[in-house]
Amino acid sequence: MAPQDWMEAEKQGAVSHAFSPYTDNGGTSLAIAGEDFCLVAADTRQSEGYSINSRYAPKAYKFSNGAVLATSGMHADGHTLAKRLEQRLEWYEHNHGKKMSVGAMAQMLSTILYQKRFFPYYTFNILGGLDEHGKGAIYTYDPVGSHEREGWRAAGSGGSLVQPFLDNQIGHKHQQSPQVPITLEKALKVAKDAFSGAAERDIYTGDMAELFIITKDGVHVEQYPLKRD
């Protein structure tokens, strides 16, 4: 049947009942890399269509090597991907006697995603941590593993609302003001305002944001309540 036939069939009341292995659970995530810190954050609302499944279903995951992965898209795929990643980190530690660096983990995540090129993990990932020089590092991915190191990124249903805000406030794009490296305090303010703004206009973003602050002293988690409408 050609697409024209489907449209004709739908007009006459026929409905297609295909099973889809994917679903979109909505939500927004972001990450900001600083001189000596990395901030990774994601809201905790899980939705499906116009329903809310949960107000607290975290989609950012902390790993044993101090890295944090923020996922968006399908929650089940994000959660399982995080479990598999943690296992790979454990094997690495068994075999090499040390924790995996964030850069190595970033490359590995890319290969893990591409291995499912023909049945992808439906996740839009952002991986954050400290690089081997102690500087903040974030890596952003598409569902099949295309990745790049960046200074800041927003992803998910509210990604397109938050990204231009970060470009302006973190990257000082379209501004002629002097460039100062972002401090943790400023990054936190920008991130919280970004989530509040996204929660205003994106129905899939809200309830709470979980912010992971990664420094040489470890990973600290902060919870920031958002509008519940």
Next chain:
Amino acid sequence: MVEDLNCFRNQYDSDITTWSPQGRIHQIEYAMEAVKQGSAVVGLKSKTHSVLLVVKRSADELASYQQKLLRIDDHLGIAFAGLTSDARVLSNFMRTEAMNSRMLYGRPLPTYRIVNAVANKAQTNTQRYGGRPYGVGLLVAGYDDAGAHLYECSPSGNFFDYVAIAIGARSQSAKTYLEKHFESFDESSLDDLVVHGLHALADTLQQDKELNLNNCSVGIVGAGTKFATIDGDELQRYLNLQAQSARTQGAPTATEEGDAPAPMDTE
């Protein structure tokens, strides 16, 4: 009487699937010999901790000392005696099982289960033609909801639950020490437990040898303590404690023997 028939051992010992007329499978016993050839490994536990201590050998003056402790998970570790390569393969199996347990059931693998799994795996090799038994004995130390654990896994596919045990070369000397002192282990502090273990380990060394930073290792797991190996310089503290304890071991202490009179007391 069985010894009389040793002249016939060679007829029934070629492969694993042949019983001897005395009801023994010699290949299994030969595999257990391989364990006895490995350097000594000691295990002991208290209510809160399970400790493994090993003697490390080096092939050559220029070579490194063979590692004998392997971490399986945060709550599980093993020490082995025998074929190192077999130990590596079994440890990979145990690590996979431990991770699968966390993935499937969301909880750390109970010690009893992994020991059971290893024993089942070892038994398979004793009932299959064309293969051979594993040539390694494991001491498995674990800590879970049920407390501290110590097990021995043998090439025969048997496993045993212990409060204290030693395997490998000259392990009988270690066992003799452990048999003398085991009743105090349950309530022991971690330091005392390690010192007991080092005493037992030291007894397995040959005449002119002593424990030093290079030739031994300690593995500890327990309440609030993830499995970790103590090697090299970090061992110095325990070796010092052991040396002090050995020096005072001659005189009975007040806590052990009741109130013994001090040497200069006259009343």
